[in-house]
Amino acid sequence: MNEFVEEEDVLQQIKEQEQEIIKLRKHLAEYAVKEAHIQDEKRVLATRIGLMYKAIDQEEQDLVEATAKAIAYRQDIIEENIRVGYALQAALEERSIFVSSLVPFLVDQSIHPAALDAVSVVSSLRILFKHNKERLNIAEEKLRDYAHYQYQPQILQSYRKEVSFKDSPQREWTHASFSPSPETVHMGVERRKNEEDVVNSHYLPSILEEEHEQDQEQEHSFSHQEDDYSDEDDDEYDDFNTNKPLPTIEGLQILGEPFPGNEIQASGYSKNGTTHCGFEWVRHSQDGSFIYIEGAKQSMYTVTADDVDYYLSIEVQPLDDKQRKGDVIRCFANDHKKITCHPDMIREIERTLTVGHASFKLDVWKGFSDTWEPAVLEINKSGYSIKFYGPNNGVVVDSKYTPKTVISIPEEAPLEFAILGPGDVEQYLCADYDSADVCCSRDTIVLTMRLFVKLAVDKQLGKKKKKKRRVLFFK
Numbered sequence: 070m071n072e073f074v075e076e077e078d079v080l081q082q083i084k085e086q087e088q089e090i091i092k093l094r095k096h097l098a099e100y101a102v103k104e105a106h107i108q109d110e111k112r113v114l115a116t117r118i119g120l121m122y123k124a125i126d127q128e129e130q131d132l133v134e135a136t137a138k139a140i141a142y143r144q145d146i147i148e149e150n151i152r153v154g155y156a157l158q159a160a161l162e163e164r165s166i167f168v169s170s171l172v173p174f175l176v177d178q179s180i181h182p183a184a185l186d187a188v189s190v191v192s193s194l195r196i197l198f199k200h201n202k203e204r205l206n207i208a209e210e211k212l213r214d215y216a217h218y219q220y221q222p223q224i225l226q227s228y229r230k231e232v233s234f235k236d237s238p239q240r241e242w243t244h245a246s247f248s249p250s251p252e253t254v255h256m257g258v259e260r261r262k263n264e265e266d267v268v269n270s271h272y273l274p275s276i277l278e279e280e281h282e283q284d285q286e287q288e289h290s291f292s293h294q295e296d297d298y299s300d301e302d303d304d305e306y307d308d309f310n311t312n313k314p315l316p317t318i319e320g321l322q323i324l325g326e327p328f329p330g331n332e333i334q335a336s337g338y339s340k341n342g343t344t345h346c347g348f349e350w351v352r353h354s355q356d357g358s359f360i361y362i363e364g365a366k367q368s369m370y371t372v373t374a375d376d377v378d379y380y381l382s383i384e385v386q387p388l389d390d391k392q393r394k395g396d397v398i399r400c401f402a403n404d405h406k407k408i409t410c411h412p413d414m415i416r417e418i419e420r421t422l423t424v425g426h427a428s429f430k431l432d433v434w435k436g437f438s439d440t441w442e443p444a445v446l447e448i449n450k451s452g453y454s455i456k457f458y459g460p461n462n463g464v465v466v467d468s469k470y471t472p473k474t475v476i477s478i479p480e481e482a483p484l485e486f487a488i489l490g491p492g493d494v495e496q497y498l499c500a501d502y503d504s505a506d507v508c509c510s511r512d513t514i515v516l517t518m519r520l521f522v523k524l525a526v527d528k529q530l531g532k533k534k535k536k537k538r539r540v541l542f543f544k
Contacts, residue, residue, distance in 0.1 A: 164187060167187065167190070168185050168186070168187065168190055171190050171194065172185065172190065175190070175193050175194070175197065178197055180193050180196060180197055181193075183332065192325065192326060192331075195324075196324050196325070199322075199324060199336075200336075203320070203336075203338070207338075313341065313342070314341045315341060315387075315389075315393060315394070315395040315396065316339070316340070316341045316342050316343035316344075316387040316388055316389040316393060316394075316395040317340050317341050317343065317387050317395045317396065317398070318337040318338065318339060318340065318343060318346070318385055318387050318395075318398050319337060319338045319340050320336075320337045320338050321335065321336075321337035321385060321398050321400045322335070322336055322337065322400060323335055323336075323383060323400055323401075323402045324336050326411075327372050327376075327381060327402040327403045327408050328372060328408075328409070328410060328411040328414070329372050329373055329374050329376065329377060329408075329410055329411070329414065329510075329512035329513075329516075330371070330372065330373075330411075330483075330507075330510050330511070330512050331371070331372055332369055332370070332371050332372075333369070333370055333371075333372060333402055334368055334369045334370075335348065335368040335369075335383045335385065335400065336368075337385075337398075339387070341389070341395070342389040342390065343387040343388065343389055343395065344388065344389055344390045345388055346368075346385050346386060346387050346388065347366070347385070347386040347388070348365075348366055348367055348368050348383060348384070348385060348386075349361050349362075349365070349366060349383070349384045349386075350362045350365035350366075350370050350381070350382070350383050350384075351381070351382045351383070351384055351399075352375070352376060352379045352380070352381060353379060353380035353381070353382060354379060354380075362480075363480050364480035364481050365480075368383075370383070371483055372402075372408060373478050373512060374478060374511075374512040374515040374516050374519075375478055376408045377408050377409065377410060377516065378407055378408065378409075379407060379408055380401060380403075380405065380406075380407055380408070381401065381402040381403065381408050382399050382400060382401040382402065383399070383400055383402075384397050384398070384399050385397065385398045385399075385400070410512075410516070411507065413507045414507050414510070414512070414513050414516075417507060417508040417513055418513065418516055418517050418520065421517050422517075422520065425449055425450050426447070426448065426449040426450070427447075427448055427449075427517065428445055428446065428447045428448075429445070429446045429448075429500070429501075429509060429514055430443070430444075430445055430501055430509070431443075431444060431445075431446055431498050431499055431500050431501060431514075432444065432498065432499040432501075433455060433457070433465060433496065433497070433498055433499075434496075434497035434498070434499070441499060442457055443457070443458060444456060444457045444458060444465065444498075445458055446498065446514070448517065448518055448521055449521070450521055450524065450525060451469055451470065451525055452467070452468055452469040452470055452525075453466075453467075453468060453470070453488070453518065453521075454466065454467040454468070455467075455496060455498075465496065466490060466494070466496060468490045468491055469525075470521065470522045470525035470526060471491065471526070471529075472526050472529075472530075473489070473491070473493075474488070474489065474490060474522050474526075475488075475489040476488055476489075476515050476518045476519050476522070477489065478511075478515060483511065484499050484500045484511050485497065485498065485499045485500075485511070486498055486500075486511055486514070486515050488518070499511075500514065
């Protein structure tokens with residue numbers, strides 16, 4: 070009986086072991102399947118890693134190529150900068166040669182450019198050319214008069230004083246001021262008590278002195294006849310002096326480029342005994358109205374921002390040594406066209422308009438201390454501010470544009486202007502004396518501010534923008 074039980078136990082153990090074996094085989098099969106899946110995933114990952122390495126290598130290669138291109142581009146820029154630097158240096162050398170060679174020549178002719186730059190030198194050369202042309206005309210007329218003196222000596226003997234007043238050669242004049250004094254210099258000629266003309270002009274004095282010497286030689290050739298004149302000749306001269314033509318000016322023209330900040334000058338020839346002149350510069354509107362510019366009573370005039378978009382003329386009143394007045398002569402600047410700005414100034418104003426703001430270094434007048442203090446003027450589309458800088462740092466004014474905001478220019482002050490702000494408080498400012506840049510000039514600042522004020526006031530009043538080209542200059 071015991072043996073039977075043991076056999077059953079052994080059989081039972083064998084069955085259990087067989088079931089364990091079956092389970093293990095089943096697990097092994099499952100593990101084999103999982104291992105196959107893992108191997109597949111491993112191959113996929115290996116493939117992906119390979120692709121990633123390949124992509125990384127490609128990125129590195131692209132980066133190297135991009136770096137090489139950037140280095141080459143930078144090298145090209147450096148070479149271009151070097152080339153431009155050499156070209157600029159060559160241009161500066163040419164400019165220096167141009168200025169250094171022409172300025173002494175102009176100085177020899179008593180013409181001093183306003184600045185040592187190409188524009189001023191070229192403008193001075195134009196003036197010299199015009200004056201040489203006028204001098205040539207005078208010389209030709211003198212030759213004709215000299216031939217007339219040679220072939221008709223009897224006429225000159227009988228009417229010596231008539232010739233000296235009526236048919237005397239025309240003389241060039243450049244500027245004058247109204248004054249009856251016989252000792253004052255007028256129109257490039259100084260009248261002395263002995264009725265001797267002495268040239269005194271800042272334009273081409275050496276040339277005019279030569280012409281004056283020729284006049285003296287011609288007068289000296291007939292001086293031996295002066296003792297033969299009787300009292301009857303003097304009476305004839307007095308009658309002629311009463312009936313001779315009124316003084317006048319021929320060939321009146323305005324020299325110089327009429328841009329804001331530039332000086333222009335009236336020039337012409339005296340005739341019929343003209344010794345001096347009175348001048349009035351006039352500003353004309355499109356509708357025909359006009360105003361006389363206050364303080365502009367000389368032959369030279371500095372164009373300002375107030376003249377932009379107007380016609381500019383000069384009225385000349387010729388007078389002789391007897392204070393007889395001739396007819397007023399008028400001449401327009403810029404070929405009777407409206408005054409405009411220099412192209413560089415227009416570009417600067419358009420740039421500021423596009424950016425919408427700008428700042429300028431200038432001086433502000435401190436009334437309580439009677440001094441000019443350095444400051445910065447900042448302007449934008451809606452307002453402006455003035456700030457001191459340096460030891461007196463602080464804000465002077467910070468205001469918005471209103472219809473009462475006015476930017477004005479005082480007379481005979483080429484660098485100063487004034488801003489009338491809120492409460493009728495007026496700030497006096499002065500542009501930088503040392504700056505020759507057009508973007509920092511007084512007239513550029515004034516025109517830019519007037520433009521900003523107009524745009525801001527139009528916006529406040531609700532005016533619609535018209536679809537047309539922007540008008541930069543206005544009043």
